[in-house]
Amino acid sequence: MAYLLLVEDDAAVRSALMRTLAERGHAMHSATTGMAGLRAAIDDRPDLVILDLGLPDLDGYEVIRMLRAVSAVPLIVATARDDEEEIARVLDAGADDYLVKPFRAVQLDARIRAVLRRMRGEDDQAQPIVVGELRIDPRSREVTMAGRALDLRPKEFELLVYLATRTGQVVSKRELLTQVWQVPYGGADKTVDVHLSWLRNKLGESAQRPKYVRAVRGVGVKLVDPGR
Ligand code: CA
Numbered sequence: 001m002a003y004l005l006l007v008e009d010d011a012a013v014r015s016a017l018m019r020t021l022a023e024r025g026h027a028m029h030s031a032t033t034g035m036a037g038l039r040a041a042i043d044d045r046p047d048l049v050i051l052d053l054g055l056p057d058l059d060g061y062e063v064i065r066m067l068r069a070v071s072a073v074p075l076i077v078a079t080a081r082d083d084e085e086e087i088a089r090v091l092d093a094g095a096d097d098y099l100v101k102p103f104r105a106v107q108l109d110a111r112i113r114a115v116l117r118r119m120r121g122e123d124d125q126a127q128p129i130v131v132g133e134l135r136i137d138p139r140s141r142e143v144t145m146a147g148r149a150l151d152l153r154p155k156e157f158e159l160l161v162y163l164a165t166r167t168g169q170v171v172s173k174r175e176l177l178t179q180v181w182q183v184p185y186g187g188a189d190k191t192v193d194v195h196l197s198w199l200r201n202k203l204g205e206s207a208q209r210p211k212y213v214r215a216v217r218g219v220g221v222k223l224v225d226p227g228r
Pocket residue numbers: 008009010052053054055
């Protein structure tokens with residue numbers, strides 16, 4: 001079960017998918033335009049976004065590009081054409097998977113579950129995450145910076161993976177504490193700050209001279225590619 005955002009302007013398709021995916025145990029939310037979809041994808045923090053490419057207000061590629069500039073949320077695109085070039089463009093733009101219309105909700109649900117498993121690193125083929133010169137291999141738990149191995153403690157590694165799977169997306173310290181340490185947030189807790197400081201040190205940076213780990217005042221922290 002996941003919290004899904006469906007961005008689809010066709011009322012019939014939308015209500016059918018909303019109903020069927022809800023029946024299959026997902027919590028559903030929908031938007032009917034690209035702009036509303038972007039806002040919901042950022043504000044509501046869905047586990048995954050299903051995006052129809054043919055929207056009334058924005059070009060689908062523009063939506064993917066804008067979304068990817070601020071969020072690493074898993075994204076499945078529904079395209080009307082079974083066209084290799086189109087599909088390559090969709091994946092290049094940052095979609096995690098695609099389906100060609102018309103498709104059945106059960107197919108979409110299978111894709112959703114596969115993408116989420118992959119994102120959570122449960123897939124056997126969990127791919128290394130590359131952000132700039134930083135390369136993180138979730139399976140071997142090896143991290144390299146420009147080819148040089150970094151020696152991270154387990155929690156530093158988990159913290160880095162959590163941020164790297166959400167590259168460009170601001171994550172609050174509360175979220176890090178509850179998700180990486182699985183403890184409730186107490187306002188004065190310095191655990192996250194201390195580990196962020198250690199992690200930065202190992203990445204060759206500091207709060208004063210940030211490169212990959214950027215603080216967003218009053219909100220949290222995000223991992224970015226400093227070369228972009
Ligand atoms: Ca459409």
